Structure formats: C-alpha cells, structure tokens
Amino acid sequence: MIRILIFAALIFIVLIQLHDLKFAPFISEEKITSVIDAMALKINQDYNGKNPVFLAVLNGAFMVASEIIKRFDGDCEVAFVKLGSYQGTSTTGNVETLVGLNISLQNRHVVVIEDIVDTGITLEAIYRILEKEHAADYKIATLFFKPEAYQKKFTVNYIGMEIPNDFIVGYGLDYNGLGRNLTQVYKLKKENMTNLVLFGPPGAGKGTQANFLKDKYKLVHISTGDVFRYNIKNETSLGLHAKSFMDQGKLVPDNVTIEMLGAEVDKNKGANGFIFDGFPRTVAQAEALAVLLEEKNTNVSAMIALEVDDEVLVQRLLERGKTSGRKDDADEAIIRNRIHVYYEETAILKQFYLKEDKYYGVDGVGSISEITERISAVIDSL
Ligand code: IMP
Ligand code: MG
Helix, strand or coil: CHHHHHHHHHHHHHCEEECCEEEEEEECHHHHHHHHHHHHHHHHHHHCCCCCEEEEEECCCHHHHHHHHHCCCCCCEEEEEEEEEEECCEEEEEEEEEECCCCCCCCCEEEEEEEEECCCHHHHHHHHHHHHHCCCEEEEEEEEECCCCCCCCCCCCEEEEECCCCCEEECCECECCECCCCCCEEEECCCCCCCEEEECCCCCCHHHHHHHHHHHHCCEEEEHHHHHHHHHHCCCHHHHHHHHHHHCCCCCCHHHHHHHHHHHHHHCCCCCCEEEECCCCCHHHHHHHHHHHHHCCCCCCEEEEEECCHHHHHHHHHHHHHHHCCHHHCCHHHHHHHHHHHHHHHHHHHHHHHHCCCEEEEECCCCHHHHHHHHHHHHHHC
C-alpha cells in the first residue's frame, strides 16, 4: 500500500507543464546518452580522417549536435541552418529558411544533424539546400524518428531511436519555445477523457442507454440529429449553412457537420468525455472525428455497438409502433430495411475501429439495467 502511494506520488510530481499543456516523462537522459553514443560511434567509423562538416539544423538540434560533435575524434567543422515549420504541436506544412548557410559545402562530406524527423518536410528542404551546394556527399543523422508520421522517401542514415507519433519536448525540442533545456524527453499527456462512439440498430435502446451512461460517467451526449436541429432552429451560421444544403435536398457535407460537433465539444470544455451518437457514419467522418479530437488533445476511446438479433428488433419496433403511432415503426418491411441500412453503414465503421482495437460489441438483449452494466464493464476496462 505504502509503496503504491509513493509510486503515485512520484508520478504526480514528475509531470511538467509548458504553457497550457502537461507532459509526462518519456525517455530518460541515460537512454538518450546511450543512443547518442551508438550514433557517434558509427559516424566516427564512417568519417574517420574525412574532415566532415556537421550541419546542425536549428533550433532543436543544438543539444544533440553538441553531443555528437564532442564525441567526434579528428578534424571537423561545424555549420548551422535554421529552418522552421512547426507551430504549437503540429506542422504547418511549409518550411521557411530562417537563417541560411554561412559557409560553402562544395565538395565537402556533410553530416546533417537533426533533433527529430517527423513528416520529413524539413528534411526535404535540407536535401534541396545540399543539392544546390554541390556537397561531395551527405548523410542525415537524427536523434528521433517518427516512422508513422514520415511521408518522404529520403534515406535517414543514422537514427538514434524510433518513437511513436506523439508530440515530445526536451533535449532541444520545444513546445512554443519552451522545454528545450530539459535533459530528458517528455511526451504530451493526453486528456484523460472517455469518448464513446455509440452504435445500435433501430430499436436496440441506444437512446435509453446513452441517457444512463451520460449520468453515470458524467459524459456529454452529442446526438448529431439534436445538434443539427439546435443549430437550424437557432439560425446559427453553421445551421444556416447546413440548411442551405438540406433545402436543395443535398447531404450536409462532412466538414459542416464536423464543425458543428467541434463547436459542441468546445462548449463543454473540462468535460469527462463525450458520447457521439449518430456520427460517424462513414470512414471519412471517422477520420474527421479523429482529427477533431486530436486537436483537442484526446481521442476516441471506444466504439460501443449494441448487438440485438434482427427478429427481436422487429418485434420490439412493431410493439412500439402500436403505442407510439410512429409510421416507420408500424410496417415490417420498412423496419427490416432500416435494420439492413444500419448494418451496411456500421460494417465499415466496425472494421475501422476494430483495426484500432477500439470496437466493443455489447449484447443488447436483456433488461435496461443489465445492458447498462454490460456497457459499464467495457467503459471501466478502457
Ligand atoms: P518535419 O518537417 O515534419 O519532419 O518536422 C521537423 C521539425 O518539426 C523538427 O525539426 C521540429 O522542429 C518539429 N517537430 C516535429 N515533431 C516534433 C515533436 O514531437 N516535438 C517538438 N517538435 C517537433
Ligand atoms: Mg528541427
């Protein structure tokens, strides 16, 4: 017990805050030192007696460059370029040369030193500079490499270590200018939210369950249908925009819908999480939702799909039709078609979330409280 408390206290203490974001320890100084040792060893072997130019890419690479250069035996020279592409925690896609080269690299053996290669857009700009300079040859050394983010084909010759596609700071790397001085690397801490994508065929009791779950877990229930109706009724600019498509009998484009959802998410800052109901319906929408949540520093925790046998659904809806008077609940052929459409839509999304290990099918036959308990068991396991 005491040990657990001490452990919890340690975790609590080591989180750091830079501007508005929190970061957790990720790569220790010892680990960084050992990967730099290994890189420097190879560079020493490859450039022994060649008087290379180490070209450090500022700002981020100043720390790793210093370490690699210190470990180089023999003659070498040092040069710098300063390129910029990042704003906050994401790339802008454009690389600007902020400080240019101040020596000629013609006929030189150049070792570019980078702190991190992410999309590779900066690297592409460096390759262009090196081509123009007519260097004898050049190789790229980077302390960190994000294979999942990398979009280019250029070879990265020396890689300290590969890391997942997370935003990191420390050891030269910054978040909006801060964190470069940290001697170990920290990773952006995701908001600890429970974001559920809730699915269920017509008649599965999705609405009822969403109501219980939102109270039990203090989640905000976002029903796309309600959000549309609200925006249109209140004539918000997004609502009017959406309506202009609906009036022409067209589907509202995904970007309009996602903007409305984004506005709902923003209205509920500090929420424990969200239940998304009625969205996404397509893979494109699922991807858009991922981007939206990523921007809010969180992600989809799970897709929960209520599973109910077709015959049970048909019986339930026919029962409901008798009392509710809803026309679409009275005709068996219409009911079966709605169920069919549901499975066509969800099949693709099931695959999408299965791939991310986020799909949870829940048996939707039983009493309301039994089903709530089954869903709760899933949420508690996340
Ligand atoms: P790329 O052009 O996408 O490869 O990004 C390279 C530049 O983006 C780096 O030199 C960094 O300045 C910045 N960058 C990329 N990923 C991170 C990160 O996780 N933390 C801090 N800066 C990063
Ligand atoms: Mg850099």
